[in-house]
Amino acid sequence: MALVPKATGARDALLDAAEAIMLEEGYAAVTTRRIAGRAGLNSALVFYYFDTMDGLFIALFRRGAQETQQRWDRVLRSSQPLWGIWDMLRDESHTARTMEFIALGNHRKAIRTELATAAKRFHQMQRKVLARALESYGVDPDAWPASSVIVILTGIARYLLIEEAFDVHLGHAETVALVEGQIRALEGDRQPAEGGVVAAAPG
Amino acid sequence: MALVPKATGARDALLDAAEAIMLEEGYAAVTTRRIAGRAGLNSALVFYYFDTMDGLFIALFRRGAQETQQRWDRVLRSSQPLWGIWDMLRDESHTARTMEFIALGNHRKAIRTELATAAKRFHQMQRKVLARALESYGVDPDAWPASSVIVILTGIARYLLIEEAFDVHLGHAETVALVEGQIRALEGDRQPAEGGVVAAAPG
DNA sequence: GTCTATAGCTGGATAGAC
């Protein structure tokens, strides 16, 4: 399960092509003809495998969400879960795809439902690990509930990435320093060798 | 200058129609024919006034940014700038439009440039007022730089709104309480009568 | 499972009448 999936069959090849087009040019550019052209296949195959364009988007989202789940599984096993969560949230490639689906989901009910389900699952997964960690650090759960820490870290990380994509960096360095200072106070320095986001799959 | 602009001429009517379609169905649904149909005008007029679809989107963004600027002007004159900024950031109608343009800008250079310029202008505007306010509250500017406070508040507010649009509310109440508790500690209770976001235009 | 062919529609954009 590599980060950049390699097509093993026509269905995967179509999903790979759709994902690439979506990231490069946005969901509106994902059309049956362009998917097929990029994958070197016939456009009728899109309907054979996914029935409709909505079906394709949902299949694409689920495949991505499964990968994301596996990455969270790894990250949350880290002995420094705060660092792990923060670094994962700061990962651009993951967030770019999520934001494209959010834009799509804002106007398509079927996608919106998929997104909501996945968002809740990931939140709970993070909350369980984080609540235990914060407790072990002696953090008052009334002052800093784990679910709030997730919302705050996610919101900050995502906003930083959005602005970076537009080459806007006002206050970014200060904010990263501020957040990472808080994490360091609880978990010490980042131990880059384990639980990292980068080394996700073996060569 | 009302929040929901009334068309005074064909050009404004086209922009109004484009904005409504964009909010309801996303930027991809904004087409010359649909704009014209909604405005009760001819689709060729879109090209007469805006040359291309990119031209239309840029004109639409600029008109909205001008309104936003005026709203920030009002909000930042408040005697409780932290409350003013937070309430403005939490305003859904404003953010929905911004996010649609971000999705569009992620894949169109001309839009991206417009967005970056406006984002920087708004940030500086907020930072000036906030830096002075935080200083008057005795907040250490090295621990909490104004530009970081802007990034943090904006990131949190926007993430809350994104999730609310998908009916996901995990950790939201706790996070709002946490943020507003911090603001209250500096500025006291919210004084709803002045500088509010709601009462923007007469009539 | 993959292809060709095509129906039926909608898109951006332009020319030119009024």
Place this chain on the structure above:
DNA sequence: GTCTATCCAGCTATAGAC
């Protein structure tokens, strides 16, 4: 400034051959 008419391209989706 607003309209009709039109070009050509692209779209989703289906039918049916292989």
